[in-house]
Amino acid sequence: MIMRSTLLSAFLLASVLLASCGSYTDVYDTWANPNYVGHKWNKLVVVAMAKDPLNKVKVESEVVKALKGKGIDAVSISTIVSIESYDANSDGVIDDPNAISKLVQKIKSDGVDGAIMITLKGIDKKETYNPPTATTVPVGGYYGGYYGAGGYPYYNHYYASYQTVYTPGSTTTTTSIVLETKLYDLTDEKADACWIGRSSTTDPTSVTDLAQTFSSALVYKMSSDGVLNKK
Secondary structure (H helix, E strand, O other): OHHHHHHHHHHHHHHHHHHHOOOEEEEEEEEEOOOOOOOEEOOEEEEEEOOOHHHHHHHHHHHHHHHHHOOOOEEEHHHOOOHHHOOOOOOOOOOOHHHHHHHHHHHHOOOOOEEEEEEEEEEEEEEEEEOOEEEEEEEEEEEEEEEOHHHOEEEEEEEEEEEEEEEOOEEEEEEEEEEEEEEEEOOOOOOOEEEEEEEEEEOOOOHHHHHHHHHHHHHHHHHHOOOOEEO
C-alpha cells in the first residue's frame, strides 16, 4: 500500500509538471533598418497572412490585445477591409501586389500610420529519442513490539526497502511554428520595413495558445528594441 501511494504521488507530481509546461516563443534573428529614426505611432494595423480565416483573426486579435496592453492603439485589418479584397483564394498571399497601394490608402484613411505584417515561414518537427530509465523508489513502514494492554506496542521500529521502477524508451516529437514579422511605417513613401523579426513557437497546444504566446513575446521584443513608441 505504501509503495502504491509513493508511486501515485510521483505520477501526480510528474503530471503537474508536464501540465505546467506550455508553449514557448523565442523571437530571434531581428533586424532594424539603420535609416529608421523612430516613429510615434498613432495606430498600428495587424495583418496575419494565413490560409484559415479563423486562425488569421485569432492571431491578429491577440497581437492587437498585446499592443493595447502596452498603450499602443492597434486594430486588426479584418475589421477594416474584408479578407476577400486582398486574398480572395485564402492561400495566405496577397493576390495582386499592385493593389497594395490602394489597400494602404484604405487603411490610412482609418488613422493608421503603421502596419505589422505576420507570415508563416515554416513548421519544423524534431524527433528526440528518450532512452529507458530505472528509478529506485524507497518503500518503508513501521512495525511494533511488546504489545501491551489494548494491543498497542510499547515501541515501533521503522523498516525500509527499495523498489526499482523501470520506464521504457520513447520518442518525443517537438513541433515549432516559425513566423516572420515585419513592421512598416506607412508615412514613409519608400514603405521599407523598419523592423523584421523571426520567431519560433514550440509545441503550441492550439491556435489560441500559439496566438497568445507569440503575441506576448513579439510585443515584448519589439518594445525592447525601441520600435513601439506611442504618441
